[in-house]
Each structure stands twice: as C-alpha cells, then as structure tokens.
Amino acid sequence: MKTQTLRCILIAGLGALACRNPKTALPNLVSLPDTLKFPLTGFQVLLDADTLEAWVSGPVQTYPLHAKKSAGSWFFTSDQKHGVVEGPAGLVFRSGKKQLAKPVWIANAATASGTSSVYFTPKTINLDSAQDVHRMEHLVDVWRNLLALDSGRTLYFDERLIELGTRAGTYRGVADRPLSSYYVHSGSCRDIPVRYRFNDTAGMAVISAGPLTDDWNNEQAGGTLVVFALRQKGKVWRYESRLLHAHASVAVPKEQALGAILQVSVHRTHSPLIELVQN
Amino acid sequence: MAVMLVLGGWLLYRLYVPIADREGLPEYVRLDRIAENHQPEMRWTHHSIFPPDSQSMVDFLRDYAALWAHLNHLRQTNDVQAGKAYYTENWFRQICRNPAPFQADNRRYDLSHAIGVENWSQDKLICTLSDTVKLRYEESGTQRNARALVWAVMLKQGDHWRLDAIRFGTEEPMP
Numbered sequence: 001m002k003t004q005t006l007r008c009i010l011i012a013g014l015g016a017l018a019c020r021n022p023k024t025a026l027p028n029l030v031s032l033p034d035t036l037k038f039p040l041t042g043f044q045v046l047l048d049a050d051t052l053e054a055w056v057s058g059p060v061q062t063y064p065l066h067a068k069k070s071a072g073s074w075f076f077t078s079d080q081k082h083g084v085v086e087g088p089a090g091l092v093f094r095s096g097k098k099q100l101a102k103p104v105w106i107a108n109a110a111t112a113s114g115t116s117s118v119y120f121t122p123k124t125i126n127l128d129s130a131q132d133v134h135r136m137e138h139l140v141d142v143w144r145n146l147l148a149l150d151s152g153r154t155l156y157f158d159e160r161l162i163e164l165g166t167r168a169g170t171y172r173g174v175a176d177r178p179l180s181s182y183y184v185h186s187g188s189c190r191d192i193p194v195r196y197r198f199n200d201t202a203g204m205a206v207i208s209a210g211p212l213t214d215d216w217n218n219e220q221a222g223g224t225l226v227v228f229a230l231r232q233k234g235k236v237w238r239y240e241s242r243l244l245h246a247h248a249s250v251a252v253p254k255e256q257a258l259g260a261i262l263q264v265s266v267h268r269t270h271s272p273l274i275e276l277v278q279n
Numbered sequence: 280m281a282v283m284l285v286l287g288g289w290l291l292y293r294l295y296v297p298i299a300d301r302e303g304l305p306e307y308v309r310l311d312r313i314a315e316n317h318q319p320e321m322r323w324t325h326h327s328i329f330p331p332d333s334q335s336m337v338d339f340l341r342d343y344a345a346l347w348a349h350l351n352h353l354r355q356t357n358d359v360q361a362g363k364a365y366y367t368e369n370w371f372r373q374i375c376r377n378p379a380p381f382q383a384d385n386r387r388y389d390l391s392h393a394i395g396v397e398n399w400s401q402d403k404l405i406c407t408l409s410d411t412v413k414l415r416y417e418e419s420g421t422q423r424n425a426r427a428l429v430w431a432v433m434l435k436q437g438d439h440w441r442l443d444a445i446r447f448g449t450e451e452p453m454p
Contacts (some may be wrong), residue, residue: 087447
C-alpha cells in the first residue's frame, strides 16, 4: 500500500514538473522555494514515505541533507554552514529505489560585496619599451562566485590599456591592495655628464658621472653599473662603479689619468671621448 | 623462504599496481584517469584586446576539458583531491569547506563548449572566458540535455591552467 502511495506521489510530482504550472506543481510538496539559500535554515516537505534521503546537486558540489520525519511531514537541514558556488541545481528526494528531482536555484543567503581582482601585465614596465599597461579586472566573492561589474549583470570582465605617465615609480591598481601594484622603471639614460679633478696631495684623479637620467628626467636606478675606461699609451684601464642617487665616481692614480682619453659608459650609452688634462 | 615471500610480494605489487597510480610520484608522471579520455567538442573565439595564439589555446583547451571532467567528478563525489591540479588555492579552499563525501548516482557530462575568450594576458598567465556549454544530466535512469552559460577565470600556475572563480548562469533545456 505504502509503495503504491509513494509511486503515485512520485508520478504526480514528475507530471507536475513537466507541465510547470505552479498551482499544480507537486501537490504533496508544499512550500518548496525556487531558490535555496545557503546556509540552509531548513525547510519542510509533506511527503508520504517511511524513509527518505535528500540532497542538493549543485553545479559544483553535492550537499547532503538531513531528513527528519515529524507529524507526517519531513524536515530537512544541511551541515553546510558556509556559502556555495551559486547556480542551477537539483533538489533530489530518494525513497528506496524511487527518486524525484526538482530543479532549484542555489544561492548564498549573505549578500556578497566581492573583492576586485585587478591584474596588470606586464607587472613591471620599462619606459624604453612601453608606455601603456594592460589592465584586467573582475569581481569575486568569498565563495569564488564571479560577480557582475554592471547593474545589468551582463558584464563580468573588464580590460583596457592604461596609458602610463612618464614618471617612474610604484603604482597601485586598487588603492588599499598592495598586490595590485605595478612598477614603472626609468628608461635608458639620455647622456652622461662627466667631471674630473686632480688631487695633487693624494696623487689621485677623481672622476665622476651624473646625474644620469632618462629622456623624461627620471633618475637611473641605484646600482646601475657605470664603466670608466681610460686609454693611455696603448693600454686600457677599466674602472667600475655603481650608481647612487644618479651619480657614480672613481678615484684613479694620477699617473694613469693624466693625459689619458676617458670614456664613461652605461650599457650602450657612452659619453664623448675626453682627454684628461690638468689646468 | 622469507626471500621468496618478499620477492612474491614485490612481484604482485608490480603486477597489480600500475606505475601511474603509485603515490609519491610527481604529479606530471601520474596518469589522470578521470580526465584522460574526456574529449568534449570545443570551439573558441576571442573578444580580447590581445588574441591568444593557437598553440597556447591547444594547451588551454586541454586543461579546460580536464577541468570539466574533474568538476563533473567533484559534483558527483565531493572528492576535492582528484582535480586539485586544476584548481587555484582560493578555489580549492572554497570547495574544501564542504567536506562531506558523497556518492550520488546523478551524473553530468559536458558534451560541447563554445568558448569566448574575454581577456587574455600577453604573458599567457590569465584567461577569462564565457562558455556556452551543452550538458547532459543522467538522473535515476533518465537523461536530459541543457544549454548552460558559464563565465570563468583561469590562471596558469605551474603545469596547468587552473580554475580561480566561476559564475553559472541560467540553463535552458535542449533536445
């Protein structure tokens, strides 16, 4: 008798699902919402069955439900205490070998504000090579659901080319998120100003180069290698120094420097040839 | 006698445990039994500022198909471990919040994908996409087809493209 009753209920339910008329839908399933919101507060179903299993087949995972019979109706709860990946789902009831599935939408009870994910490529830009950067943005909630960027809920992604200024520095795509930073480095140096002086007391010549700047007056990065090459009597002496605050200098024995031809180089930028003479 | 037993055990181990299933091997040596034969029909176009190149898309589509094989498996079993090579850390953390293992006899298959690449980074590390996917559901002996809209964010991390975030849109019944 009970089997026959359950069969009737399931057939009636499936038939009602097929015609999709709310007034006749699942006469023995009452108060079933179209949307199940997680975490579930629980819902009640009138269903004539001795044993009942139920679960929600979400778009990504399945959430088993606890079924408890009380006064002729079934009450369902879930252990899922967190949010879910939202989307189309199936609410499935099973009693023995009989199964009934109802399409539902699962969503999160809490309104998620979402975190903006902003990506810049390249992350580090050298002004020699590019003066724009590719920016991509989307919005993700804590349950990894993409959120729409517009009110019409049709736009989930945004990308654009951002024109950079010519000022070297560290910039942020989102003000309070350091991970959204991108970096603009100075380009190659424009020219190399050189000065020198002889120190007769010490018997040395001090040669300095700087300030080294790019075409947009950004200082060259500290630590840039500066090469001082002295050519005299068929020999070449090579001295190296690192840039600090756009300046670099070396001290050279006077006998090597006096009358030598000097050229200062930073990578492929060279100063003019300078003959070192003592006034 | 003991030597014979040890040798016999070793031989059984070699015979019955295929090399690809042994634990402890690097991920790139292991065989992915869930994704290896999953080959849905896939078409793609792009709406991005920078177009992806064809070779990159071959790699991308291979991983995207494998991802869907694992998403279908995950939906059926709640087995979060199997597809972790295709999940970012954030996505993995999210699905681990539903720890209940489950074995539903409701299966889902993705039959075809029509992918629109929405954003593509020139360093080939970020891809966002929209996807019109044809799904087949098999539930208690019956089957139905549906067309679903999906938006996803994929990040290239390590050996694979990995799912970072997703949005499932509405489904429409299909013949």
